[in-house]
Amino acid sequence: MAGKEICRLICTDARASLPPVILTNQEAVVLGRCPITGIMDKKLSRQQVEVKANIEGRVLHLKQLGSHPSLIAGTALMKDQETTILDGDRFQLLNDKYEYQVVFLAQPAPESIKAKPTGSDSKRAKGDITDFFQKKTSKRRISEDEPYPETSSQKKPKMDGPSKATSKRNYRGTVSDSEDSDDDSSKSTTENLNITSDTPSERSGRKGKNYHRVVSDSDDSDAVNQAPSTNTSQKKNYHVRVVGSDRQDSCKDGVSYANRTALNNRSDYKKLISGDDSDRHYRDKGNAVRRKVTSQKNYGGAISNSSDDDDDVQDPESMSIKAKLTSLQQNAKRYLEKRSANCPDTSKPDSQLPATVETDAPPAASAGAGSQLGRPATDSAWEDRGKLVVYTSRGVQASDKIAGFDLDGTIITTKSGKVFAKGADDWRILYPEVPRKLKTLHSEGYKVVLFTNQLGIGKGKLKMEDFKRKVLGVQSKIGVPIQALIATGEGMYRKPVTGMWRYLCNHANDDINVCTSSSQYIGDAAGRPVDWAPGKKKDFSCSDRLFALNVGVPFYTPEEFFLGQRKNAFNLPVFDPRKLSASGPMLVPHHAQIPAQGHAQEVIVLVGFPAAGKSSFVKRHLLPHKYIHINRDTMGTWQKCVAATESALVKGQSVVVDNTNPDPESRQRYTACAKKAKVHCRCFVLNVSLDHARHNEKFRRMTDSGKNHATISDMVFHSYKNKYKEPMTAEGFDAIVRVNFQPSFSNVKEESLYKMFLLEK
Structure with a gap:
């Protein structure tokens, strides 16, 4: 039988022979010059480090307390610095001395546990009333006819009537396990449990000063009419007695006759569950003594193992409870059916996701109503998917309700106060409310998932192993199972694009469909302007809010979600891809046509940002009319473009110049060609803004x-913006035509992607 898992700190320093340090889950232990380590070095502080093992995450949390540094991977820790150590890694307690290795392993089962109990023992293994009492190892009388030994402090009980319960110093409640296969059954009965099935008169006669409780399954109606015997052989310290008769309960009038008091407030006694709620009569010398159980505090309860016929009779209260339970089950079933019909399936990549409806406050706790949960993960695991790394901690359950969070600035912030962390250990929990709130979400059936952009890993500025250690440390602090999706590069997985969410739904949620209306996302990149709170800078981007909009889940900032603050103003990007439409005129003015009416030959000079759609426009609308395509990307230099233009015009062909042409100087080269050839010349300006062009570039990638x-950098876009001069007819154009952007797509998937927010800011 396997025991629970523990963490061992094993000394691997050849210069010291030290005992291992055993840590249980979330147990904070201070190591230093102390008996725990066995180290006597005076240079070592008595309180050198504090360690705490997270068994589920298989990570050790370490905090430096002493002034002399401890070392981790050759790096010295400063006082009060915290870090995490993975399974199998090592640290030196004092400079380069006293090296320990962190090892997580299963604790061996106790030797006394030899085999899994079977039969009746299997029930006993789960625990019963006898588990709450210590077995008495001293000798006991076998027969109740044996007298009590007389001592100066111990007297025979008075037998002239029922007396009060003894104090807790006289309590020795020893009810042993009568089903223990290792003991002789007869010995167990007479020596430990003292179970009897004697007559009612004999039972009545054993009421002594120290008799506290009788748990009886007897149905002998004569028991209530018998006067107590004056048998003086009743043991003084015998308090609890289990009568194991199969006869029906004789108590039918609902009045208690047992002196039911608390079991001396024993610290190891927590709760007894009573299976016999009926009160009983007890008459002493013809005078009825009735005692009610006034509170659960004073009556721990008694366990009855009877098979009473009364169990088949349901009182009105039980029937009412069953009716309510049935009603609740029916309501839950209807709720699930209704929600299943209303919740969109976000697991399909081509599904069209709705926009988020902004609300004033986070949703009220649902207490897990209607949650569809998978099986808990048995082990923690890391999965590398190229530009996506996925961490699943042990205990994570798939769910139809996702509580998504950004990491930096939402769950944690820098300990140093810097905008960017100085290292893997430069972090702390953002608000004290964070762990409590996450634990509440976990208890309500939400799956807690981190979605974080970490481009520094892809660029080599941050080591993946350091970031893994950071994630494990965060999980250890918040104390709930989590799943983390980490985008390490550009592309589909980087927020606000929904690649990480789609991967979660399609590959990392045990085929349980995620309901967006029951899910939520929290992040700090919310597009808030400067001074959204007194002294606050504007948000560095809007990627978290846009991510929630793309996915279709409610969005909250950390302050709104964890602190309950009111919603702040925010700015969405000016360019909204959801509002683009293929309807409406393509050319403005409306009378403009392709080719130009009344002109057999012409030159069209295109003007627009890179990725504005110029080449697509040429291929779709001009090449079918036999225009010669002049493009610097394919020809290399503007001189070659000018030469090709002149050659085509000499041959009587129309020409379209597909370059950015931001200023009069670049455009004048081609107006001069048209003037020289005496042909019509028009300027086509694409109505595409800077952000729209950047969106198109992101979509291309x-x-x-x-x-x-070729990939276009932001520097190229801004360079064009700085050079741009509005075209004018004075430059030599016969007309200036505006071209409205009209997107076209190969499939629904492309259209769905294009109409998402793809830019972070």
């Missing part, structure tokens, strides 16, 4: 269309 285009 995530689809097949990006294979034919």
